[in-house]
Amino acid sequence: MKAAALEEFLVLPWPESENWRVWVGLLLKCGAALGLSLICGVTLRRWIGGGVCRCTIHLDGKTVLVTGANSGIGKETCRDLARRGARVVMACRDLTRAVQAAEEIRESTGNGNVVVRHLDLASVYSVRTFAKEFLDTEDRLDILINNAGVMMCPKWLTEDGFETQLAVNHLGHFLLTNLLLAKMKSSAPSRVVNVSSIAHRGGRIDFDDLFFSRRPYSALESYRQSKLANVLFTRELARRLKGLGVSAFCLHPGVIRTELGRHVESWFPLLGALLRLPALLLMKTPWQGCQTTVFCAVTPGLEDRSGCYFSDCEEKEAAPEGRDDEAARRLWDHSARLVRLEDACCKGTTAGLGSR
Numbered sequence: 001m002k003a004a005a006l007e008e009f010l011v012l013p014w015p016e017s018e019n020w021r022v023w024v025g026l027l028l029k030c031g032a033a034l035g036l037s038l039i040c041g042v043t044l045r046r047w048i049g050g051g052v053c054r055c056t057i058h059l060d061g062k063t064v065l066v067t068g069a070n071s072g073i074g075k076e077t078c079r080d081l082a083r084r085g086a087r088v089v090m091a092c093r094d095l096t097r098a099v100q101a102a103e104e105i106r107e108s109t110g111n112g113n114v115v116v117r118h119l120d121l122a123s124v125y126s127v128r129t130f131a132k133e134f135l136d137t138e139d140r141l142d143i144l145i146n147n148a149g150v151m152m153c154p155k156w157l158t159e160d161g162f163e164t165q166l167a168v169n170h171l172g173h174f175l176l177t178n179l180l181l182a183k184m185k186s187s188a189p190s191r192v193v194n195v196s197s198i199a200h201r202g203g204r205i206d207f208d209d210l211f212f213s214r215r216p217y218s219a220l221e222s223y224r225q226s227k228l229a230n231v232l233f234t235r236e237l238a239r240r241l242k243g244l245g246v247s248a249f250c251l252h253p254g255v256i257r258t259e260l261g262r263h264v265e266s267w268f269p270l271l272g273a274l275l276r277l278p279a280l281l282l283m284k285t286p287w288q289g290c291q292t293t294v295f296c297a298v299t300p301g302l303e304d305r306s307g308c309y310f311s312d313c314e315e316k317e318a319a320p321e322g323r324d325d326e327a328a329r330r331l332w333d334h335s336a337r338l339v340r341l342e343d344a345c346c347k348g349t350t351a352g353l354g355s356r
């Protein structure tokens, strides 16, 4: 169709004409207008909508530990908690970037009590080494934020033979939390905050094939499985910790502009480039992305909501698959077996958390 013809096609006399092309043109224009208002609406909602933690509490004398702290949501979480006066331990895989991030946080907050420790959640050995050093050197742990994550990477197996997304997003954090629980109990009231995702919806824990050994690998299914595992772990942890002074929460941080999509972008570079502008408009900033994490970490009086799921600084209902107590218990048992939680080095640290 030539330009003039196209123009004529889209010109809209009011629909008194019976011509079907007029109606198609009208529909197209309405569609475009609707799409545009939707984008504007969502953008406005992103920028001026709720989801800001208004709690001004100070954390002087408290120690917080944040995993995956050198970028994105984790880094902004550290900045917020450092501003509140906490001692912040940044547990990171990439030490070079972590040292730079810590320096930047110290400068921007005036809090010099921000330290970096090495932690690779894809390695059971690294998690155990980190935990041992932490227990030996730190007096207390008031807030543990399990934030690190990897999304939709190719099928990589870790040195322990685990599929990477489940290993980093769930198993590493499961082991870390359990190893540090004795310290958290002695620092009670304390909190564990697990950064999950809305992607837990529609997720499924395949207990017969957690690592995609017998089924074709799907990067998306694996991510969903790992984020559902975060929700179920929170639920079971809260149940086991009832009355011990440690609460557990999980959350969806929103759709945030971070480096999390690096694997998806590397698979579809053209799509990544095309989506950059809409992403800039529609996605929240890392500062906005850390608000629900901080809300769960510091808001007083949340203890009776232990085990719950949050989004936009409000409690929300997790998807039905995230409220399955039997699956939560099974996942705990499977995870404990996989990371060998009962090994000598953990004994004594999990007191009170044995099986039912």
Ligand SMILES: NC(=O)c1ccc[n+]([C@@H]2O[C@H](COP(=O)([O-])OP(=O)(O)OC[C@H]3O[C@@H](n4cnc5c(N)ncnc54)[C@H](O)[C@@H]3O)[C@@H](O)[C@H]2O)c1
Residues within 6 Å of the ligand: 067, 068, 069, 070, 071, 072, 073, 074, 091, 092, 093, 094, 119, 120, 121, 122, 123, 147, 148, 149, 150, 151, 168, 195, 196, 197, 198, 252, 253, 254, 255, 256, 257, 258, 259, 260, 261
């Ligand atoms: N960005 C979003 O839109 C979004 C949405 C929902 C949930 N989340 C969750 O938020 C959390 C933070 O992600 P982000 O968006 O800030 O992305 P990010 O990529 O900026 O941060 C992830 C961090 O995890 C660290 N990490 C990855 N593998 C690790 C390992 N093996 N050991 C230790 N650290 C490791 C990375 O180094 C990085 O610092 C993730 O758990 C993610 O699933 C993010």
